Amino acid sequence: MNSKMKSNLEVVGIYLIFTFMAVIIIYPIVWAIGMSLNSSTSFYSSTIIPEKWSLVHYKWLFTDPNSDYLLWYKNSMIVSGCSAVFSVIMTSLVAYAFSRYNFVGKKTGLYTFLILQMFPAMMAMVALYILLNLVGLLDTLTGLILIYVGGQIPFNAWLVKGYLDTIPRELDESAKIDGAGHMTIFLRIIIPLAKPILAVVALFNFMTPLFDFLLPSIILQSSDNYTLALGLFNFINDQFSNNFTRFAAGAILIAAPVSILYLFLQRYLITGLTAGGTKG
Amino acid sequence: MLERERVIDNPLNEKGNNNKPKSVKHNAVLATILSIIFAGCGQIYNRRFFKGIVFIILEIAFIMTCGDFINLGIWGIRTLGTIQGVDHSIFLLVYGLISIIMLVFVVAFYILNVKDARKQAKLIAQGWEPPGLRESIRIGYDRSFVYWLTVPGFTLLIFTVLLPLLFAISLAFTNYDLYNSPPRNLLDWVGIENFTQLISVPIWKDTFFSVFSWTIIWTLVATSLQIILGLFLALLANDSRIKFKKLIRTILILPWAVPGFVSILIFAAMFNNDFGTINRDIIIPLFGGDGIPWLSDPFYTRIVLILIQTWLGYPFIFALFSGVLQSVSKDWYEAAEVDGATRWQKFRNITLPHVLFATAPLLIIQYTTNFNNFNVIYLFNEGGPAVQGQNAGGTDILISWVYKLTFETNNYSMAAAISLIIGLLVSVFAIFQFRRTSSFKQEGKI
Numbered sequence: 001m002n003s004k005m006k007s008n009l010e011v012v013g014i015y016l017i018f019t020f021m022a023v024i025i026i027y028p029i030v031w032a033i034g035m036s037l038n039s040s041t042s043f044y045s046s047t048i049i050p051e052k053w054s055l056v057h058y059k060w061l062f063t064d065p066n067s068d069y070l071l072w073y074k075n076s077m078i079v080s081g082c083s084a085v086f087s088v089i090m091t092s093l094v095a096y097a098f099s100r101y102n103f104v105g106k107k108t109g110l111y112t113f114l115i116l117q118m119f120p121a122m123m124a125m126v127a128l129y130i131l132l133n134l135v136g137l138l139d140t141l142t143g144l145i146l147i148y149v150g151g152q153i154p155f156n157a158w159l160v161k162g163y164l165d166t167i168p169r170e171l172d173e174s175a176k177i178d179g180a181g182h183m184t185i186f187l188r189i190i191i192p193l194a195k196p197i198l199a200v201v202a203l204f205n206f207m208t209p210l211f212d213f214l215l216p217s218i219i220l221q222s223s224d225n226y227t228l229a230l231g232l233f234n235f236i237n238d239q240f241s242n243n244f245t246r247f248a249a250g251a252i253l254i255a256a257p258v259s260i261l262y263l264f265l266q267r268y269l270i271t272g273l274t275a276g277g278t279k280g
Numbered sequence: 281m282l283e284r285e286r287v288i289d290n291p292l293n294e295k296g297n298n299n300k301p302k303s304v305k306h307n308a309v310l311a312t313i314l315s316i317i318f319a320g321c322g323q324i325y326n327r328r329f330f331k332g333i334v335f336i337i338l339e340i341a342f343i344m345t346c347g348d349f350i351n352l353g354i355w356g357i358r359t360l361g362t363i364q365g366v367d368h369s370i371f372l373l374v375y376g377l378i379s380i381i382m383l384v385f386v387v388a389f390y391i392l393n394v395k396d397a398r399k400q401a402k403l404i405a406q407g408w409e410p411p412g413l414r415e416s417i418r419i420g421y422d423r424s425f426v427y428w429l430t431v432p433g434f435t436l437l438i439f440t441v442l443l444p445l446l447f448a449i450s451l452a453f454t455n456y457d458l459y460n461s462p463p464r465n466l467l468d469w470v471g472i473e474n475f476t477q478l479i480s481v482p483i484w485k486d487t488f489f490s491v492f493s494w495t496i497i498w499t500l501v502a503t504s505l506q507i508i509l510g511l512f513l514a515l516l517a518n519d520s521r522i523k524f525k526k527l528i529r530t531i532l533i534l535p536w537a538v539p540g541f542v543s544i545l546i547f548a549a550m551f552n553n554d555f556g557t558i559n560r561d562i563i564i565p566l567f568g569g570d571g572i573p574w575l576s577d578p579f580y581t582r583i584v585l586i587l588i589q590t591w592l593g594y595p596f597i598f599a600l601f602s603g604v605l606q607s608v609s610k611d612w613y614e615a616a617e618v619d620g621a622t623r624w625q626k627f628r629n630i631t632l633p634h635v636l637f638a639t640a641p642l643l644i645i646q647y648t649t650n651f652n653n654f655n656v657i658y659l660f661n662e663g664g665p666a667v668q669g670q671n672a673g674g675t676d677i678l679i680s681w682v683y684k685l686t687f688e689t690n691n692y693s694m695a696a697a698i699s700l701i702i703g704l705l706v707s708v709f710a711i712f713q714f715r716r717t718s719s720f721k722q723e724g725k726i
Contacts, residue, residue, distance in 0.1 A: 007521065014516050021513065022531050024591070029538065031557055032546045094433040101426035104388075116441055118710050119703035120652045120679050123696070124444030126451070126686055130370060131444065150440025153433050182425045211541040214654065218687075229541055233659075236545060244549050251542040262537035263530060270603050 036248035057249035068223060068231060069250060076228040076254075079141055080206045083148040087156065087205040088198050090149060095160035096186055100172065113154040121151060125218055132219060139221045147219070148209050156201050163197040163272070164190065200272035203265060207258065228254055311401030315394045322397025326404055330413055335393060346382060353379030360454070361466045369467035370456075377446050381438060445703075451696035458690040474697040484694075487670035487681075494582070495677040499651045502589040507643060509590055510597025511635070515627075517598075518605045529602070536595035544659040547588050551575060551660075576665045578674025585675055589656050593646070604638045605631070644713045648706050652679045678702050
């Protein structure tokens, strides 16, 4: 009897902890949604539950001639989409080489990748600016995409290589005996089996550019080329139009679909990460 | 691979079976010397005409197109320009680095060329007959396939990661700042002067040590908190008596799903001293007073930053651990119960080792990412509030200080010197830790 009561008390305690966590988690989200639905543009008059509900900020983003929201959206989709596609291609090629072949400098390459990841990307910013300027790619989406695709290789090549190492080599060997060439083995055997980890790579490289503001803020200068994160950041950063409610509306429009996607995919993300990153 | 060996071995074996290998007059030393003099000559001496001509064309093309550039680059990186106002030190530095990278590849190619000529000359001397043109192209494709796989990735990597890093490292040894910047002025190599300044000039010394100690505290406390909270919640959510598991999990993962960029900016607004909801709706109604100066007192800003990072970071750990916890065999716990183990003993001796073993590399990465977690620090309060007597804000970590030095005060050399220190610290820590975890040892063997 006593132990049963103790157990019940524990369960209640656990639920209380979860409730507390839920409040802490949901409060900022609800607050931001409330902000975005508030008809005034400043904080001072706003409360968490707006007195006057309105979609005025959402409408402004889409219809006002001063709003570049749709243009930013398009830019972001181009950058994120290209970055995801090219990252998957580059990374899978490199990871396949590291996983299945012996070549000059293989071990050095692996260690170099590991060390390269450790150096802060910030270090390279000035150099990237100068380099892009040198080749005339400053203030272009192409330049931005190239940097994202190149920068992700060290980390993701490790991840994908770890995963490919778990695919039995006997599969390649038997295909080779059946007369399959290098490219056939890669495209018809390795790629289909590596789909889960490649999906993870694609997702990472879609999301990172979508919400990165640092690199775009250095590379992109004209507002026509802004990505969403950069444009949204300027809503609040710009001293002349400190406009949090508008930011909230714009941010929710992009954060909502992404969050829902993440919630659905997180299980695969974790499986991919543990399989590739730790080899359990 | 197998076929290539057969092609090389078979002729030898056949000859070997007949009699002793027939010696041909063919001098390996001569082939080596010829290929050193000019790439491809050794191959032509070996009567591999196609290969030899390709090598010769490659070398001539290289000298014609890149010779001048490399010459300029090497001169540039040595002197960083000599005529003020005409030579642009930064461009010269970049040319120099590109030249050095090119030279490394050329030297590697040359060594391969010499080795190839020598090896084949030796084989020919033993009586080996080289395969025909078509066959050797096929073999060449087979052997070089792996390089074709990696060339696009490596090229991009060199220009977007390696070259910028080398550039930044070089900057740390120059005197590039707002007052001494090209094209108006020339830069000079100053050796380790930036590093000695950092630990001897008072304003740099004070700032460096206060920023450095906060960075360490920040990394250790914020990361450990998020790992502990993640583990704790994962254990609770894994309890068999709990219902609505799916709902609980979804809610707990939510902070991970919401883009960090957005949540940090929302938090920044919530903690605003004047109109943020934390002061206005929680602190003032409950405790009275004027609210807490979240953004203007370094102490409170630091506390909030650590809490926000915990909020942002625990869901990943939670999701990770939840997955691993389900893979712990029930038998172990049952066996422990038979032996009369307490709950703490079960946790300490079964759960914890299992979970940590499976996730160690990912946890190490958590520490290194937080060490360089620019986004939280900068987006929340731009590293502020300002502190007297130092040129970094009260919550600046090394990386956000580097950002300010680079883009606000244009002190490029010092920024590069500090980021070099960051890079070295993090990589030494990470390599040391990775080497200790078993999963990396397996990796190293392959």
